Amino acid sequence: MNDWPTGRMESVDPLVRRLLAPNPSPFTFTGTQTYIVGHGEIAVIDPGPDDDAHLSVLLGALKGERVVAILCTHTHRDHSPAARALKAATGAPIIGCAALAIDDRGPRADAAFDFDYAPDQVLADGETVAGEGWTLEAVATPGHTSNHLCFALRENGALFTGDHVMGWSTTVVAPPDGNMTAYMDSLDKLRLREDRIYYPAHGPAVEKHQQLIRGMMGHRKQRERQILRHLERGEGEIETMVGQMYKGLDPRLHVAAGRSVLAHLLDLEGRGMVARDGDTWRLAA
Known part of the structure; x- marks a missing residue:
């Protein structure tokens, strides 16, 4: 049985669904997970890579619902490029992390930056975006990238951790933009929070996240x-x-x-x- 099927929307929580993009690799594990928050009036977190098949499945699964916010945790090419096509199809604004395009001439250690990412609204730490039945709060977590955000779902205690905390491996911290000092500070910031569960962009949900963070540090x-x-x-x-x-x-x-x-x-x-x-x-x- 394939526990990580692409092309199929799955419910992981009464307020949360996920769709796995078909982009597995040594850096993405089974692929990038796109999360859908809410019902009827929804937010899409990390729409994923520029992949027509992934976008087609996402739009088909959301037929009859209204996307009111497209949120990106950071701007690596396995996370944010699909935001543009999703915005074009739905009219929803791109909200979340700031634009960041580093001209890294060294060998890449992870996905390259999305140079075309252009948010309609940037969220600072603690700022929120809301829809019917849900409120998402930005939690600034620089380290993997300087613009990385997590998103806390206030209604159920879930935290969407992007690449900052993953369910299968430690994250890549690759200079010049990746910063170990900031990464450790951000881990400590999450350690002090009281979230119920983590939904990372790669790998399974994390319930014993305090234990995981202590282990990562x-x-x-x-x-x-x-x-x-x-x-x-x-x-x-x-x-x-x-x-x-x-x-x-x-x-x-x-x-x-x-x-x-x-x-x-x-x-x-x-x-x-x-x-x-x-x-x-x-x-x-």
């Missing part, structure tokens, strides 16, 4: 300690660290691992713990 601290041990031994090149720290990792994910190590090093540099000489890192004097 602990995992990052462990990586930090590994990096510091490498520097103590004079092993200051990222490629060397990745080879030792990520043994057995799918080779397709090595670039992502290298970007993650770089994000940790930049965080440590900002805290005055490490320094660099060109591409070689060392403990700060």
Whole structure:
């Protein structure tokens, strides 16, 4: 039995439905999950990639209902491009994260940015959008990207976590826009909230989210300690660290691992713990 079917709307909560886009990959797991909030008058969260089949299924499933808001957690190409076609088909405004298009000339560690994303309204932390029977509050969670938002559904305690907290893996934090310091602060922000359940863009719903967040923060601290041990031994090149720290990792994910190590090093540099000489890192004097 396929627990992750594409092309079929599924109810996951009395107020929430989801539709899985057909874009599985090492970075998207089974694909990007589009969420529909409400009934009759609805919001669509993360409409997904530029994929005609996904959009066709979404529009067909929502026939007879009125889309009043299209919300994007961030602007990677597996999340926001379908917003434009959905707006054209429904007339609904694109609301949520700010536009962001980073010209990242390094090798990509995850999806590229959606350069054509143009929101009609940007939500700041704590601002809301509402419809019949539902209210969604923006929760600013920079780190994966600087413009990342989660959305809290006030009526039932659900939090749509985008890529900030996923149900299958830790998120990619890839400089120059991904920022480990901001990511850890955002995790701590969610840790202090009292949400009931998380609905991530990739992977299953998360009910024991406090436990997951503590584990994610602990995992990052462990990586930090590994990096510091490498520097103590004079092993200051990222490629060397990745080879030792990520043994057995799918080779397709090595670039992502290298970007993650770089994000940790930049965080440590900002805290005055490490320094660099060109591409070689060392403990700060």
